[in-house]
Amino acid sequence: MDQMDQNLLRQREAKCIQEKPAGCTARCPVHVDVKGIIEAIDKKEVEKGFEIFRRAVPFPGILCRICDQPCRQECKRQEIDEAISVRALEMFCVNHKPGSYDIAPLPAKDKAVAIVGAGLSGLTAAFELGRKGYKVDVFEAGDCLGGLIWTRSEIELPRHVIHEDFSVFAKLPVEMHYHTRITELACLMDRFDAIYVATGFQENWDNGFHFTRNAEGTLQVDLLTLAVGQEKVFAGGGIRCRKGQQSPISSLADGKIAAISIDRLFQNASLSANRMNEGPFTTSLYTNTKGIKPQFMLEPIDTARGYSDAEAAREAERCLLCECLECVKVCEYLAHYRAYPKRYVREIYNNLSIVMGIHRANKMINSCNLCGLCEQVCPGNLNMGEICLEARRMMVDRGKMPPSTYEFALRDMQFSNSARCALYRNQPGFAASQYAFFPGCQLTASSPQLVKQTYAFLCDKLHGGVGLMLSCCGAPANWAGQREMFAEIMQTLKQEWEALGQPCMITVCPSCHHLFKQNLPNAPLESLWTIFEQTGLPEQAAVHAPKKLAVHDSCTARREIPMQDAVRSIVGKLGYEVEELPFHRENTVCCSYGGLMMHANRDVAEKVIRRRIGESEADYLTYCSMCRDNFASQGKRVYHLLDLIFAGAEDARAEQKGPGYSRRRENREQLKREFLQDIWGDVMEELKTEVKLIIPDNISCLMEERMILVDDVAKVIGYAENSGNKLRNMENDAFIAYYQIDSVTYWVEYLQENDAFIVKNAYSHRINILN
């Protein structure tokens, strides 16, 4: 936890507002959990709803009839139609309350409290303090409990409800003194350890209490604690209101605040510490109301009785159960782990803090595609990708990165950057290059022909020499948290770029472009797509019959507006109509290649692909070959933009799946060989494998799924045949051999047929066999 310290954790957690209360609860002076009540009604657990209400409101029968409902002012439903009828739903719960419920006070304590006035505020304080075990005496000038509530009509507030709610005092150490008008506090000071004055609104003050008025003419009181400036005296409720501003729920809230203050006073605790959110506040919770259909509030048919079951269910259904989850709604990865970033951030930090034990969040950390869409949609701009990447780097630094997660991808990257594939040359006839074409490792693997055509076109159109740089940009190392490995790749690229005369680098893949922009700040950079805007399109780029193509922007092109514009412009020039997907440009989604998601969590990656390709029926158009191949892998018709420009967008191309891992390697290697031969007249020796393999299609698919290369299989068989170290299955006569390559042991079952070997099965494991 050294590098990601606790303060940073809190800052990041705080950006996620999912756990903030709903507006109604925040605005309620006693923070009734309206969402909790409505969820209980939804689940037909009405008694639970009542329990939630009663925990916040000591007199639920009264309040569900007379509450002035400030909560409704904050109801998000108002953006659509009208606020939820909170009180009516609370009344529904009260109508279904259990026969009895427990209000056992804590053991008696030796402090005594005087409450002056038996209105809602005084009685709430009496209730709360009585429950804590304090001895409470309530002094009431009149002959009944409840004060102003008796001015309500019998219809609005049936009297039996009042009696029922106040019957709780029989169970508490609270003594009522009726017909006892207190005119000055001195008489109470000796006998009581604290006094709460809640005599209600009074137009003409009888100031025997020696309270001070503020500039507005109302009671001078500390809003956090309700202290009035006299030792152990507190005041609240209607007494501190202006005329007409009395509110039942605010009076009740004051009673609670006073009770907390008095309890703290008795415990010698700070009266004011950490009480900022005790009263009403504005929540920072964001809730999107877009697309929600209007449905107006339901009035109960029986107004005296309140909602029937069906009516309550319908009104409860209107509640949006306010929450944010903006990022979770748009991201399969965030949805997969069934929580939200605030929890994930905490889990990640906990994971990084474990010294001994299981790191349960490893897979979660490694599954993020780092695409940044969460930051785009988050009201607090929290970027889970940044956190996951940082966590991966720390895991690598501490030797805690599971080796199996990214090793295959990193081996593939190293192969692309090895002498077998990498090539850095000036255009023939030029000692230095004005430009350098960087097609990236995936386009060279998927469509080497397009790389050749593009290079020839650039050499023809651009002046000053167009060099060629064949290698990987290092994105896999970066995504895997391998900082050192990534820095080495960048260093090599920088040296090669310098050796070519510091040309302007022309990228095709948005990920290469993104990384160079961040890591080679001195290298001039241009996307092939904006270059086409300058050079015009090749002549063979035939204008197509009108057809709609849905453009998929790569996640690494999220902030590349000129690139996005150029792509759309090219598509238009080729005669197609651009369809914008629901998530596009700065809000685009990843194809699942980002962050090496496919290597860490294939299930989530496939969900990502399926969701994206389901957004439109139209053929898709990508400008990254991995995006294209990923969509094609799940059966989506999709073109790469270069397919349109150089290959005439043949219909069959849209359905073609990308080559497998082994073929991708061969393509890269062969491209280098052909480039060297065709352009520079050099011969690159072909590494001929001595083992001739026959791999049936089903085994080829199996190897692809298990990430076993043809080359690996050839090595196993080569080793077995040379050493004689092989087994024979007597049931089917197949040979079985194993051989460890780097950290993986590969097993192959095969039959020999003349000079060739027929592969029957292949599998692998990482646990080593000690001999």
Added chain:
Amino acid sequence: MSNQTGQQEVDIVCAKCGIKLTMGKVNLTYLGSSFPVELYKCSQCGLVYIPEELANGKMKQVEASMEDK
């Protein structure tokens, strides 16, 4: 990892030594930990047989749990 790998009886012969594999103790190791297990092996040259089900099942699980330690 349990040292009983629960393999069914197999009819596999070491092609080099020409003898049938029998159950025997084999040491496996991963990420610095080693553990003995019973596997089919050639009693003469020590060549081991790990069936596909074991490699893709139990061994993958053990690898994953050891990687998360």
